[in-house]
Amino acid sequence: MSQHKTHKLNRPGEGKLTKFVLISVALVFLSVFLVLPLITVFYQAFKFGIQPYLGYLSDPMTISAIQITLISATTAVILNTIFGIAAAWLISKFEFPGKKIILTLIDLPLTISPVIIGIIFVFLVGVHGYWGEFFASRGIKIIFAVPGIVLATTFVTFSFVARELIPHMQGQGNEEEEAAILLGASGFKTFFLITLPKIKWSLLYGIILCNARACGEFGAVSVVSGHIRGLTNTLSLHIEILYNEYNIVAAFAVASILTVLALITLIVKKLMEYSESRDLEALEPAIAEVKA
Protein backbone atom coordinates (compact mmCIF):
# COMPACT_ATOMS: atom_id res chain seq x y z
CA MET A 1 0.00 0.00 0.00
CA SER A 2 2.77 2.37 0.93
CA GLN A 3 4.27 1.86 -2.49
CA HIS A 4 1.00 2.79 -4.09
CA LYS A 5 1.03 5.98 -2.12
CA THR A 6 4.49 7.04 -3.24
CA HIS A 7 3.30 6.68 -6.80
CA LYS A 8 0.55 9.15 -6.09
CA LEU A 9 3.01 11.74 -4.85
CA ASN A 10 2.84 14.77 -7.08
CA ARG A 11 5.95 14.96 -9.19
CA PRO A 12 6.50 18.16 -11.08
CA GLY A 13 4.88 18.06 -14.50
CA GLU A 14 2.74 15.05 -13.68
CA GLY A 15 -0.49 16.89 -12.96
CA LYS A 16 -3.15 16.83 -15.63
CA LEU A 17 -3.42 20.59 -15.69
CA THR A 18 0.33 21.11 -16.08
CA LYS A 19 0.36 18.65 -18.94
CA PHE A 20 -2.52 20.37 -20.69
CA VAL A 21 -1.00 23.83 -20.31
CA LEU A 22 2.44 22.75 -21.52
CA ILE A 23 1.08 20.97 -24.57
CA SER A 24 -1.18 23.88 -25.42
CA VAL A 25 1.64 26.40 -25.17
CA ALA A 26 3.85 24.27 -27.38
CA LEU A 27 1.11 23.79 -29.97
CA VAL A 28 0.17 27.46 -30.08
CA PHE A 29 3.79 28.46 -30.43
CA LEU A 30 4.39 25.94 -33.23
CA SER A 31 1.27 27.06 -35.11
CA VAL A 32 2.01 30.76 -34.86
CA PHE A 33 5.69 30.60 -35.66
CA LEU A 34 5.94 27.65 -38.02
CA VAL A 35 2.71 26.31 -39.45
CA LEU A 36 0.97 29.61 -40.05
CA PRO A 37 3.82 31.16 -42.07
CA LEU A 38 4.11 27.93 -44.04
CA ILE A 39 0.42 28.00 -44.94
CA THR A 40 0.65 31.72 -45.75
CA VAL A 41 3.41 31.10 -48.26
CA PHE A 42 1.31 28.64 -50.24
CA TYR A 43 -1.96 30.55 -49.74
CA GLN A 44 -0.45 33.75 -51.15
CA ALA A 45 1.36 31.91 -53.92
CA PHE A 46 -1.84 30.33 -55.20
CA LYS A 47 -4.03 33.38 -54.55
CA PHE A 48 -4.81 33.86 -58.23
CA GLY A 49 -4.92 30.16 -59.03
CA ILE A 50 -2.54 27.64 -60.49
CA GLN A 51 -2.15 29.21 -63.94
CA PRO A 52 -0.67 32.54 -62.76
CA TYR A 53 1.45 30.58 -60.27
CA LEU A 54 3.04 28.58 -63.06
CA GLY A 55 3.40 31.79 -64.99
CA TYR A 56 5.44 33.40 -62.20
CA LEU A 57 7.66 30.33 -61.97
CA SER A 58 8.32 30.17 -65.72
CA ASP A 59 9.19 33.86 -65.92
CA PRO A 60 12.68 34.17 -67.49
CA MET A 61 13.89 36.19 -64.51
CA THR A 62 12.76 33.45 -62.14
CA ILE A 63 14.36 30.75 -64.28
CA SER A 64 17.61 32.71 -64.27
CA ALA A 65 17.42 33.11 -60.47
CA ILE A 66 16.88 29.36 -60.10
CA GLN A 67 19.88 28.70 -62.34
CA ILE A 68 22.17 31.02 -60.40
CA THR A 69 21.01 29.59 -57.09
CA LEU A 70 21.67 26.08 -58.39
CA ILE A 71 25.11 27.04 -59.68
CA SER A 72 26.17 28.68 -56.43
CA ALA A 73 24.65 25.98 -54.19
CA THR A 74 26.18 23.14 -56.22
CA THR A 75 29.61 24.74 -56.28
CA ALA A 76 29.44 25.56 -52.58
CA VAL A 77 28.40 22.01 -51.72
CA ILE A 78 31.13 20.42 -53.84
CA LEU A 79 33.87 22.71 -52.52
CA ASN A 80 32.74 22.47 -48.93
CA THR A 81 32.46 18.70 -49.12
CA ILE A 82 36.07 18.48 -50.27
CA PHE A 83 37.30 21.12 -47.80
CA GLY A 84 35.14 19.68 -45.04
CA ILE A 85 36.50 16.16 -45.44
CA ALA A 86 40.05 17.47 -45.67
CA ALA A 87 39.67 19.66 -42.60
CA ALA A 88 37.95 16.92 -40.59
CA TRP A 89 40.65 14.45 -41.63
CA LEU A 90 43.40 16.83 -40.61
CA ILE A 91 41.85 17.59 -37.25
CA SER A 92 40.75 14.11 -36.27
CA LYS A 93 43.78 12.13 -37.43
CA PHE A 94 46.74 14.37 -36.70
CA GLU A 95 48.20 16.23 -33.76
CA PHE A 96 49.86 19.53 -34.59
CA PRO A 97 50.33 22.96 -33.06
CA GLY A 98 47.57 25.41 -33.94
CA LYS A 99 44.88 22.73 -34.16
CA LYS A 100 42.62 24.63 -31.76
CA ILE A 101 42.93 27.75 -33.90
CA ILE A 102 41.83 25.85 -37.01
CA LEU A 103 38.90 24.38 -35.09
CA THR A 104 37.83 27.87 -34.09
CA LEU A 105 38.29 29.21 -37.62
CA ILE A 106 35.98 26.52 -38.98
CA ASP A 107 33.22 27.97 -36.80
CA LEU A 108 33.90 31.51 -37.95
CA PRO A 109 31.43 31.62 -40.87
CA LEU A 110 28.65 30.65 -38.45
CA THR A 111 29.43 33.41 -36.01
CA ILE A 112 29.99 36.35 -38.36
CA SER A 113 26.96 38.15 -39.74
CA PRO A 114 26.60 37.21 -43.44
CA VAL A 115 26.40 40.88 -44.44
CA ILE A 116 29.86 41.42 -43.01
CA ILE A 117 31.14 38.44 -44.99
CA GLY A 118 29.75 40.09 -48.13
CA ILE A 119 31.43 43.38 -47.31
CA ILE A 120 34.74 41.62 -46.63
CA PHE A 121 34.63 40.18 -50.13
CA VAL A 122 33.82 43.53 -51.66
CA PHE A 123 36.84 44.99 -49.87
CA LEU A 124 39.05 42.14 -50.94
CA VAL A 125 38.17 41.49 -54.57
CA GLY A 126 35.89 44.42 -55.50
CA VAL A 127 37.07 46.86 -58.15
CA HIS A 128 38.44 49.18 -55.48
CA GLY A 129 39.47 46.35 -53.15
CA TYR A 130 42.96 45.07 -52.26
CA TRP A 131 43.15 42.57 -55.08
CA GLY A 132 40.59 44.33 -57.28
CA GLU A 133 43.26 45.66 -59.57
CA PHE A 134 44.74 42.21 -60.06
CA PHE A 135 41.47 40.68 -61.22
CA ALA A 136 40.20 43.72 -63.10
CA SER A 137 43.36 43.95 -65.18
CA ARG A 138 42.82 40.36 -66.26
CA GLY A 139 39.20 40.97 -67.12
CA ILE A 140 37.88 38.85 -64.29
CA LYS A 141 34.77 40.22 -62.65
CA ILE A 142 34.01 38.82 -59.21
CA ILE A 143 31.92 41.33 -57.34
CA PHE A 144 28.51 42.02 -58.91
CA ALA A 145 28.94 38.81 -60.85
CA VAL A 146 28.30 35.09 -60.38
CA PRO A 147 31.84 34.25 -59.04
CA GLY A 148 31.22 36.64 -56.14
CA ILE A 149 27.93 34.93 -55.33
CA VAL A 150 29.59 31.52 -55.41
CA LEU A 151 32.43 32.79 -53.22
CA ALA A 152 30.13 34.33 -50.64
CA THR A 153 27.85 31.29 -50.55
CA THR A 154 30.81 28.93 -50.16
CA PHE A 155 32.21 30.99 -47.30
CA VAL A 156 28.92 31.23 -45.43
CA THR A 157 28.29 27.47 -45.68
CA PHE A 158 31.86 26.39 -45.03
CA SER A 159 31.33 25.01 -41.51
CA PHE A 160 28.51 22.55 -42.04
CA VAL A 161 30.27 19.50 -43.48
CA ALA A 162 33.40 19.83 -41.33
CA ARG A 163 31.39 20.33 -38.14
CA GLU A 164 29.32 17.23 -38.78
CA LEU A 165 32.35 15.09 -39.58
CA ILE A 166 34.86 16.07 -36.90
CA PRO A 167 33.20 14.60 -33.79
CA HIS A 168 32.23 11.50 -35.73
CA MET A 169 35.71 10.91 -37.13
CA GLN A 170 37.37 11.61 -33.81
CA GLY A 171 35.14 9.04 -32.15
CA GLN A 172 35.91 6.33 -34.66
CA GLY A 173 39.70 6.33 -34.39
CA ASN A 174 42.23 5.26 -37.03
CA GLU A 175 42.57 1.54 -36.53
CA GLU A 176 40.50 0.44 -39.50
CA GLU A 177 42.45 2.76 -41.80
CA GLU A 178 45.73 1.48 -40.37
CA ALA A 179 44.59 -2.08 -40.93
CA ALA A 180 43.69 -1.29 -44.55
CA ILE A 181 47.05 0.38 -45.23
CA LEU A 182 48.92 -2.56 -43.70
CA LEU A 183 46.91 -4.93 -45.88
CA GLY A 184 48.37 -3.11 -48.86
CA ALA A 185 45.57 -0.69 -49.76
CA SER A 186 46.62 2.67 -51.19
CA GLY A 187 45.59 5.88 -49.44
CA PHE A 188 43.03 6.42 -52.19
CA LYS A 189 41.46 2.98 -51.78
CA THR A 190 41.58 3.24 -48.00
CA PHE A 191 39.59 6.45 -48.17
CA PHE A 192 36.95 5.20 -50.56
CA LEU A 193 36.60 1.65 -49.21
CA ILE A 194 37.03 2.23 -45.47
CA THR A 195 36.73 5.86 -44.37
CA LEU A 196 33.91 6.98 -46.64
CA PRO A 197 31.51 4.14 -45.69
CA LYS A 198 32.25 4.88 -42.03
CA ILE A 199 31.38 8.55 -42.26
CA LYS A 200 28.69 8.42 -44.94
CA TRP A 201 25.77 9.41 -42.71
CA SER A 202 27.35 12.41 -41.09
CA LEU A 203 28.77 13.42 -44.47
CA LEU A 204 25.34 13.30 -46.14
CA TYR A 205 23.84 15.11 -43.20
CA GLY A 206 26.43 17.87 -43.47
CA ILE A 207 25.91 18.11 -47.24
CA ILE A 208 22.17 18.47 -46.85
CA LEU A 209 22.49 21.21 -44.24
CA CYS A 210 25.11 22.94 -46.37
CA ASN A 211 22.86 22.77 -49.41
CA ALA A 212 19.82 24.11 -47.57
CA ARG A 213 21.81 27.03 -46.23
CA ALA A 214 23.43 27.71 -49.62
CA CYS A 215 20.07 27.89 -51.40
CA GLY A 216 18.57 30.22 -48.83
CA GLU A 217 21.59 32.49 -48.29
CA PHE A 218 20.62 36.16 -48.47
CA GLY A 219 22.83 38.60 -46.56
CA ALA A 220 26.30 37.96 -47.96
CA VAL A 221 24.98 37.32 -51.46
CA SER A 222 22.92 40.52 -51.33
CA VAL A 223 26.07 42.58 -50.81
CA VAL A 224 28.17 41.01 -53.57
CA SER A 225 25.51 40.38 -56.20
CA GLY A 226 24.50 43.89 -57.25
CA HIS A 227 20.92 42.66 -57.88
CA ILE A 228 21.20 42.62 -61.65
CA ARG A 229 18.06 40.89 -62.79
CA GLY A 230 18.56 37.89 -64.97
CA LEU A 231 22.29 38.04 -64.36
CA THR A 232 23.18 38.05 -60.68
CA ASN A 233 19.92 37.40 -58.88
CA THR A 234 19.53 34.34 -56.74
CA LEU A 235 16.14 33.07 -55.64
CA SER A 236 16.19 34.82 -52.30
CA LEU A 237 17.27 38.12 -53.90
CA HIS A 238 14.64 37.74 -56.59
CA ILE A 239 11.98 37.29 -53.92
CA GLU A 240 13.10 40.50 -52.23
CA ILE A 241 12.93 42.47 -55.47
CA LEU A 242 9.47 41.17 -56.31
CA TYR A 243 8.28 41.97 -52.82
CA ASN A 244 9.71 45.49 -52.92
CA GLU A 245 7.84 46.03 -56.19
CA TYR A 246 4.60 45.09 -54.42
CA ASN A 247 4.40 42.02 -56.62
CA ILE A 248 3.37 40.06 -53.53
CA VAL A 249 1.87 37.01 -55.20
CA ALA A 250 4.85 36.55 -57.49
CA ALA A 251 7.17 36.91 -54.47
CA PHE A 252 5.30 34.19 -52.61
CA ALA A 253 5.20 31.96 -55.67
CA VAL A 254 8.98 32.06 -55.92
CA ALA A 255 9.24 31.71 -52.13
CA SER A 256 7.24 28.49 -52.38
CA ILE A 257 10.16 26.92 -54.28
CA LEU A 258 12.52 27.55 -51.39
CA THR A 259 9.86 26.37 -48.94
CA VAL A 260 9.40 23.09 -50.77
CA LEU A 261 13.17 22.69 -50.81
CA ALA A 262 13.26 23.22 -47.04
CA LEU A 263 10.52 20.63 -46.52
CA ILE A 264 12.33 18.11 -48.70
CA THR A 265 15.52 18.76 -46.71
CA LEU A 266 13.66 18.02 -43.48
CA ILE A 267 12.19 14.80 -44.83
CA VAL A 268 15.51 13.56 -46.19
CA LYS A 269 17.19 14.42 -42.90
CA LYS A 270 14.55 12.50 -40.97
CA LEU A 271 14.89 9.48 -43.27
CA MET A 272 18.64 9.54 -42.83
CA GLU A 273 18.40 9.70 -39.08
CA TYR A 274 16.17 6.65 -39.26
CA SER A 275 18.61 4.71 -41.45
CA GLU A 276 21.52 5.72 -39.27
CA SER A 277 19.80 4.57 -36.09
CA ARG A 278 19.13 1.25 -37.80
CA ASP A 279 22.81 0.97 -38.72
CA LEU A 280 23.76 1.84 -35.17
CA GLU A 281 21.41 -0.78 -33.78
CA ALA A 282 23.25 -3.39 -35.78
CA LEU A 283 26.47 -2.15 -34.20
CA GLU A 284 25.16 -2.06 -30.67
CA PRO A 285 26.29 -5.52 -29.56
CA ALA A 286 29.78 -4.60 -30.72
CA ILE A 287 29.78 -1.31 -28.85
CA ALA A 288 28.47 -2.97 -25.71
CA GLU A 289 31.21 -5.57 -25.86
CA VAL A 290 33.99 -3.05 -26.33
CA LYS A 291 32.67 -1.09 -23.36
CA ALA A 292 32.50 -4.21 -21.20
Added chain:
Amino acid sequence: MSILIENLTKKFGTFTAVDQLSLTVNDGELLALLGPSGCGKTTLLRMIAGLENPDQGTIKFHENENQVTENRIGFVFQHYALFRHMTVFENVAFGLKVKPRSIRPSKEAIRSKVFDLLKMVQLDWAVNRLPSELSGGQRQRVALARALAIEPKVLLLDEPFGALDAKVRKELRRWLRHLHDELKITSVFVTHDQEEALEVSDRIVIMNQGKILQQGTPEEVYAHPANPFVFNFLGNVNLFHGRIENGEANQVGFVRPHDISIEVTPNGLDRFEAVVDRVFSIGNLTRVELKLTESGRFVDSEISKETFDKLQIKTGDKVFIKLNKIKVFQADQNQPEYSI
Protein backbone atom coordinates in the same frame (compact mmCIF):
# COMPACT_ATOMS: atom_id res chain seq x y z
CA MET B 1 62.46 -13.21 -42.22
CA SER B 2 64.49 -11.73 -39.39
CA ILE B 3 64.20 -8.21 -38.05
CA LEU B 4 67.19 -6.15 -37.00
CA ILE B 5 66.44 -3.17 -34.80
CA GLU B 6 69.23 -0.76 -33.96
CA ASN B 7 69.30 2.21 -31.59
CA LEU B 8 65.63 2.94 -31.96
CA THR B 9 64.29 6.05 -30.23
CA LYS B 10 60.80 7.50 -30.30
CA LYS B 11 59.58 10.51 -28.36
CA PHE B 12 56.09 11.89 -27.94
CA GLY B 13 56.65 15.47 -26.85
CA THR B 14 58.82 15.20 -23.77
CA PHE B 15 57.90 11.57 -23.13
CA THR B 16 60.41 9.02 -24.39
CA ALA B 17 58.42 5.96 -25.40
CA VAL B 18 61.32 3.95 -26.84
CA ASP B 19 64.85 4.76 -25.73
CA GLN B 20 67.94 3.70 -27.76
CA LEU B 21 66.59 0.20 -28.16
CA SER B 22 68.32 -2.57 -30.11
CA LEU B 23 66.81 -5.97 -30.70
CA THR B 24 67.02 -8.86 -33.14
CA VAL B 25 63.99 -10.96 -33.95
CA ASN B 26 65.14 -14.29 -35.37
CA ASP B 27 63.63 -15.94 -38.41
CA GLY B 28 60.55 -17.99 -37.54
CA GLU B 29 60.47 -17.31 -33.82
CA LEU B 30 57.52 -16.22 -31.72
CA LEU B 31 58.74 -13.33 -29.62
CA ALA B 32 56.83 -11.74 -26.76
CA LEU B 33 57.30 -8.09 -25.82
CA LEU B 34 56.35 -8.01 -22.18
CA GLY B 35 56.05 -5.01 -19.91
CA PRO B 36 53.71 -2.79 -17.94
CA SER B 37 51.47 -0.38 -19.80
CA GLY B 38 53.36 2.67 -21.00
CA CYS B 39 56.68 0.83 -21.26
CA GLY B 40 56.92 1.42 -25.01
CA LYS B 41 56.18 -2.09 -26.24
CA THR B 42 53.23 -1.08 -28.42
CA THR B 43 55.14 1.88 -29.84
CA LEU B 44 57.98 -0.48 -30.73
CA LEU B 45 55.54 -2.83 -32.46
CA ARG B 46 53.92 0.02 -34.36
CA MET B 47 57.33 1.21 -35.53
CA ILE B 48 58.16 -2.28 -36.80
CA ALA B 49 54.85 -2.21 -38.70
CA GLY B 50 55.66 1.22 -40.10
CA LEU B 51 52.69 2.87 -38.40
CA GLU B 52 55.00 5.21 -36.49
CA ASN B 53 58.25 6.73 -37.67
CA PRO B 54 61.22 6.42 -35.32
CA ASP B 55 63.00 9.63 -34.32
CA GLN B 56 66.31 7.79 -34.48
CA GLY B 57 67.62 4.36 -35.35
CA THR B 58 66.81 1.77 -37.99
CA ILE B 59 64.64 -1.26 -38.51
CA LYS B 60 65.85 -3.68 -41.16
CA PHE B 61 64.24 -6.81 -42.49
CA HIS B 62 66.47 -9.64 -43.68
CA GLU B 63 65.66 -12.70 -45.71
CA ASN B 64 68.49 -15.27 -45.96
CA GLU B 65 71.06 -12.61 -45.06
CA ASN B 66 69.78 -10.30 -47.79
CA GLN B 67 68.15 -7.10 -46.77
CA VAL B 68 64.67 -6.67 -48.22
CA THR B 69 62.80 -3.45 -48.67
CA GLU B 70 59.44 -4.85 -49.73
CA ASN B 71 57.99 -6.77 -46.85
CA ARG B 72 54.51 -7.93 -46.11
CA ILE B 73 53.40 -7.38 -42.57
CA GLY B 74 50.34 -8.87 -40.93
CA PHE B 75 49.05 -6.84 -38.02
CA VAL B 76 46.47 -7.86 -35.43
CA PHE B 77 44.97 -5.12 -33.29
CA GLN B 78 43.79 -5.39 -29.71
CA HIS B 79 40.30 -4.24 -30.65
CA TYR B 80 40.30 -6.26 -33.88
CA ALA B 81 39.87 -3.22 -36.21
CA LEU B 82 37.65 -5.26 -38.50
CA PHE B 83 35.95 -3.29 -41.25
CA ARG B 84 32.56 -2.91 -39.62
CA HIS B 85 30.58 -2.42 -42.81
CA MET B 86 32.00 -5.52 -44.51
CA THR B 87 31.11 -9.17 -44.03
CA VAL B 88 33.61 -11.65 -42.68
CA PHE B 89 34.33 -12.79 -46.24
CA GLU B 90 34.96 -9.23 -47.47
CA ASN B 91 37.17 -8.51 -44.47
CA VAL B 92 39.42 -11.49 -45.12
CA ALA B 93 39.42 -10.89 -48.89
CA PHE B 94 40.30 -7.19 -48.54
CA GLY B 95 44.08 -7.55 -48.68
CA LEU B 96 43.80 -9.64 -51.86
CA LYS B 97 41.20 -7.44 -53.54
CA VAL B 98 43.19 -4.23 -53.15
CA LYS B 99 46.27 -5.67 -54.86
CA PRO B 100 47.28 -3.98 -58.11
CA ARG B 101 45.47 -5.55 -61.05
CA SER B 102 48.65 -7.12 -62.42
CA ILE B 103 49.27 -9.29 -59.34
CA ARG B 104 45.72 -9.63 -58.08
CA PRO B 105 44.50 -13.24 -57.91
CA SER B 106 41.37 -14.20 -59.84
CA LYS B 107 37.98 -14.02 -58.16
CA GLU B 108 37.88 -17.81 -57.79
CA ALA B 109 41.38 -17.89 -56.35
CA ILE B 110 40.46 -15.21 -53.80
CA ARG B 111 37.31 -17.10 -52.91
CA SER B 112 39.02 -20.40 -52.32
CA LYS B 113 41.83 -18.75 -50.36
CA VAL B 114 39.39 -16.92 -48.08
CA PHE B 115 37.49 -20.14 -47.46
CA ASP B 116 40.71 -21.99 -46.64
CA LEU B 117 41.69 -19.33 -44.13
CA LEU B 118 38.26 -19.23 -42.56
CA LYS B 119 38.32 -23.02 -42.26
CA MET B 120 41.66 -22.75 -40.54
CA VAL B 121 40.27 -20.32 -37.96
CA GLN B 122 37.11 -22.46 -37.77
CA LEU B 123 34.81 -19.70 -38.94
CA ASP B 124 33.82 -20.91 -42.41
CA TRP B 125 30.21 -20.97 -41.21
CA ALA B 126 30.31 -17.20 -40.62
CA VAL B 127 31.34 -15.96 -44.09
CA ASN B 128 28.32 -13.76 -44.57
CA ARG B 129 28.12 -12.39 -41.04
CA LEU B 130 29.02 -8.85 -40.10
CA PRO B 131 31.72 -8.41 -37.43
CA SER B 132 29.08 -7.04 -35.06
CA GLU B 133 27.33 -10.39 -35.15
CA LEU B 134 30.36 -12.26 -33.81
CA SER B 135 31.80 -12.68 -30.33
CA GLY B 136 35.13 -11.10 -29.37
CA GLY B 137 37.09 -14.32 -29.78
CA GLN B 138 35.53 -14.99 -33.17
CA ARG B 139 36.26 -11.45 -34.30
CA GLN B 140 39.90 -11.75 -33.33
CA ARG B 141 40.13 -14.98 -35.34
CA VAL B 142 38.67 -13.17 -38.36
CA ALA B 143 41.27 -10.44 -37.84
CA LEU B 144 44.00 -13.06 -37.80
CA ALA B 145 42.67 -14.71 -40.96
CA ARG B 146 42.59 -11.28 -42.61
CA ALA B 147 46.20 -10.60 -41.61
CA LEU B 148 47.31 -14.03 -42.89
CA ALA B 149 45.53 -13.63 -46.23
CA ILE B 150 48.34 -11.50 -47.66
CA GLU B 151 50.85 -14.21 -46.69
CA PRO B 152 52.86 -11.95 -44.41
CA LYS B 153 56.53 -12.51 -43.80
CA VAL B 154 56.13 -11.00 -40.35
CA LEU B 155 53.12 -11.22 -38.06
CA LEU B 156 52.70 -8.51 -35.43
CA LEU B 157 50.09 -8.82 -32.70
CA ASP B 158 49.23 -5.94 -30.38
CA GLU B 159 47.75 -7.36 -27.17
CA PRO B 160 45.72 -9.70 -29.35
CA PHE B 161 43.84 -11.31 -26.49
CA GLY B 162 43.67 -8.29 -24.21
CA ALA B 163 40.01 -7.55 -24.84
CA LEU B 164 38.82 -11.12 -24.36
CA ASP B 165 37.60 -12.92 -21.26
CA ALA B 166 39.92 -15.29 -19.40
CA LYS B 167 38.62 -18.55 -20.82
CA VAL B 168 38.60 -17.49 -24.47
CA ARG B 169 42.00 -15.91 -23.96
CA LYS B 170 43.49 -19.16 -22.77
CA GLU B 171 41.98 -21.07 -25.67
CA LEU B 172 43.18 -18.60 -28.31
CA ARG B 173 46.63 -18.52 -26.74
CA ARG B 174 47.05 -22.24 -27.20
CA TRP B 175 45.60 -21.98 -30.68
CA LEU B 176 48.05 -19.21 -31.65
CA ARG B 177 50.94 -21.37 -30.46
CA HIS B 178 49.77 -24.28 -32.66
CA LEU B 179 49.26 -21.95 -35.59
CA HIS B 180 52.75 -20.58 -35.25
CA ASP B 181 54.25 -24.07 -35.04
CA GLU B 182 52.47 -24.87 -38.28
CA LEU B 183 53.17 -21.70 -40.30
CA LYS B 184 56.53 -20.67 -38.81
CA ILE B 185 55.99 -16.97 -39.53
CA THR B 186 58.32 -14.63 -37.67
CA SER B 187 55.94 -13.22 -35.07
CA VAL B 188 56.11 -10.53 -32.43
CA PHE B 189 53.33 -10.12 -29.94
CA VAL B 190 52.86 -7.50 -27.30
CA THR B 191 51.39 -8.35 -23.93
CA HIS B 192 51.33 -7.14 -20.35
CA ASP B 193 50.30 -10.56 -19.12
CA GLN B 194 53.37 -12.48 -17.91
CA GLU B 195 51.53 -15.78 -17.92
CA GLU B 196 50.63 -15.28 -21.57
CA ALA B 197 54.21 -14.43 -22.48
CA LEU B 198 55.65 -17.36 -20.53
CA GLU B 199 53.19 -19.83 -21.99
CA VAL B 200 53.16 -18.90 -25.67
CA SER B 201 56.49 -17.44 -26.72
CA ASP B 202 59.83 -18.87 -27.80
CA ARG B 203 61.59 -15.86 -26.37
CA ILE B 204 60.56 -13.06 -24.04
CA VAL B 205 61.77 -9.48 -24.13
CA ILE B 206 60.94 -7.62 -20.95
CA MET B 207 60.70 -3.87 -21.30
CA ASN B 208 60.29 -0.94 -18.98
CA GLN B 209 60.52 2.80 -19.62
CA GLY B 210 61.43 2.31 -23.26
CA LYS B 211 64.37 0.02 -22.59
CA ILE B 212 64.93 -3.72 -22.69
CA LEU B 213 65.61 -5.09 -19.21
CA GLN B 214 66.14 -8.71 -20.10
CA GLN B 215 65.60 -11.16 -22.92
CA GLY B 216 65.69 -14.93 -23.07
CA THR B 217 63.58 -18.05 -23.19
CA PRO B 218 60.66 -18.19 -20.75
CA GLU B 219 62.59 -20.67 -18.57
CA GLU B 220 65.67 -18.44 -18.47
CA VAL B 221 63.96 -15.23 -17.54
CA TYR B 222 61.77 -16.90 -14.96
CA ALA B 223 64.60 -18.81 -13.31
CA HIS B 224 67.27 -16.12 -13.60
CA PRO B 225 65.67 -12.69 -13.51
CA ALA B 226 68.28 -10.03 -14.16
CA ASN B 227 66.93 -7.45 -11.75
CA PRO B 228 64.23 -6.80 -9.16
CA PHE B 229 61.85 -5.37 -11.76
CA VAL B 230 61.89 -8.52 -13.87
CA PHE B 231 61.61 -10.72 -10.80
CA ASN B 232 58.66 -8.74 -9.61
CA PHE B 233 56.99 -8.56 -12.98
CA LEU B 234 57.14 -12.28 -13.71
CA GLY B 235 55.14 -13.37 -10.69
CA ASN B 236 54.19 -12.77 -7.11
CA VAL B 237 57.06 -12.08 -4.81
CA ASN B 238 57.90 -11.47 -1.15
CA LEU B 239 60.53 -9.00 -0.04
CA PHE B 240 62.96 -9.23 2.81
CA HIS B 241 64.93 -6.12 3.59
CA GLY B 242 68.13 -5.76 5.53
CA ARG B 243 71.60 -7.13 5.94
CA ILE B 244 71.94 -10.54 4.49
CA GLU B 245 74.83 -12.94 5.19
CA ASN B 246 77.81 -10.93 3.99
CA GLY B 247 76.81 -7.87 5.96
CA GLU B 248 76.32 -5.52 3.04
CA ALA B 249 73.68 -2.97 3.79
CA ASN B 250 70.60 -2.12 1.72
CA GLN B 251 70.05 -5.47 0.19
CA VAL B 252 66.70 -6.92 -0.71
CA GLY B 253 65.88 -10.59 -0.81
CA PHE B 254 63.19 -11.74 -3.22
CA VAL B 255 61.31 -14.93 -2.49
CA ARG B 256 58.48 -16.43 -4.51
CA PRO B 257 55.44 -17.49 -2.45
CA HIS B 258 55.94 -21.14 -3.41
CA ASP B 259 59.47 -20.98 -2.01
CA ILE B 260 58.23 -20.27 1.49
CA SER B 261 57.33 -23.31 3.57
CA ILE B 262 55.54 -23.31 6.89
CA GLU B 263 56.42 -25.26 10.02
CA VAL B 264 54.55 -25.45 13.30
CA THR B 265 57.78 -25.94 15.29
CA PRO B 266 61.12 -24.54 14.05
CA ASN B 267 63.36 -27.25 12.57
CA GLY B 268 66.44 -25.07 12.33
CA LEU B 269 67.93 -21.68 13.07
CA ASP B 270 67.08 -19.74 9.92
CA ARG B 271 63.35 -19.66 10.63
CA PHE B 272 61.17 -16.57 10.97
CA GLU B 273 58.36 -16.42 13.46
CA ALA B 274 55.01 -15.35 11.99
CA VAL B 275 51.28 -15.34 12.69
CA VAL B 276 48.75 -16.72 10.24
CA ASP B 277 46.65 -13.80 9.07
CA ARG B 278 44.45 -15.19 6.33
CA VAL B 279 44.03 -18.47 4.47
CA PHE B 280 42.35 -19.19 1.17
CA SER B 281 42.36 -22.11 -1.19
CA ILE B 282 42.00 -22.26 -4.94
CA GLY B 283 41.81 -25.83 -6.13
CA ASN B 284 44.80 -27.75 -4.91
CA LEU B 285 46.68 -24.60 -3.95
CA THR B 286 46.45 -22.91 -0.57
CA ARG B 287 47.66 -19.38 -0.08
CA VAL B 288 48.59 -18.40 3.45
CA GLU B 289 49.11 -14.75 4.35
CA LEU B 290 51.46 -14.38 7.28
CA LYS B 291 52.51 -11.48 9.46
CA LEU B 292 56.14 -11.56 10.52
CA THR B 293 56.42 -11.13 14.30
CA GLU B 294 59.70 -9.23 14.16
CA SER B 295 59.05 -6.66 11.40
CA GLY B 296 55.27 -6.62 11.20
CA ARG B 297 55.50 -7.09 7.39
CA PHE B 298 53.22 -9.42 5.51
CA VAL B 299 54.42 -12.32 3.39
CA ASP B 300 52.57 -14.80 1.22
CA SER B 301 53.19 -18.50 1.14
CA GLU B 302 51.78 -20.92 -1.38
CA ILE B 303 51.59 -24.55 -0.31
CA SER B 304 49.62 -27.52 -1.52
CA LYS B 305 46.27 -28.28 0.01
CA GLU B 306 47.68 -31.56 1.25
CA THR B 307 50.55 -29.89 3.13
CA PHE B 308 48.19 -27.32 4.55
CA ASP B 309 45.82 -29.99 5.88
CA LYS B 310 48.74 -31.78 7.55
CA LEU B 311 49.86 -28.58 9.30
CA GLN B 312 46.45 -28.12 10.91
CA ILE B 313 46.84 -24.36 11.28
CA LYS B 314 44.24 -21.61 11.31
CA THR B 315 44.10 -17.82 11.47
CA GLY B 316 45.90 -16.43 14.52
CA ASP B 317 48.20 -19.43 15.01
CA LYS B 318 51.92 -18.87 15.59
CA VAL B 319 54.07 -20.61 12.97
CA PHE B 320 57.61 -20.56 11.56
CA ILE B 321 58.53 -19.95 7.95
CA LYS B 322 61.50 -21.20 6.00
CA LEU B 323 62.80 -19.49 2.86
CA ASN B 324 63.76 -22.28 0.47
CA LYS B 325 65.10 -20.08 -2.30
CA ILE B 326 66.08 -16.46 -2.06
CA LYS B 327 67.36 -14.11 -4.72
CA VAL B 328 69.31 -11.10 -3.45
CA PHE B 329 69.53 -7.78 -5.29
CA GLN B 330 71.23 -4.57 -4.31
CA ALA B 331 68.45 -2.26 -3.22
CA ASP B 332 67.97 0.42 -5.84
CA GLN B 333 67.11 3.86 -4.57
CA ASN B 334 65.40 4.72 -7.84
CA GLN B 335 63.16 1.72 -7.98
CA PRO B 336 59.93 2.08 -6.10
CA GLU B 337 59.42 -0.41 -3.33
CA TYR B 338 57.43 -3.35 -4.56
CA SER B 339 54.62 -4.48 -2.45
CA ILE B 340 52.28 -7.30 -3.06
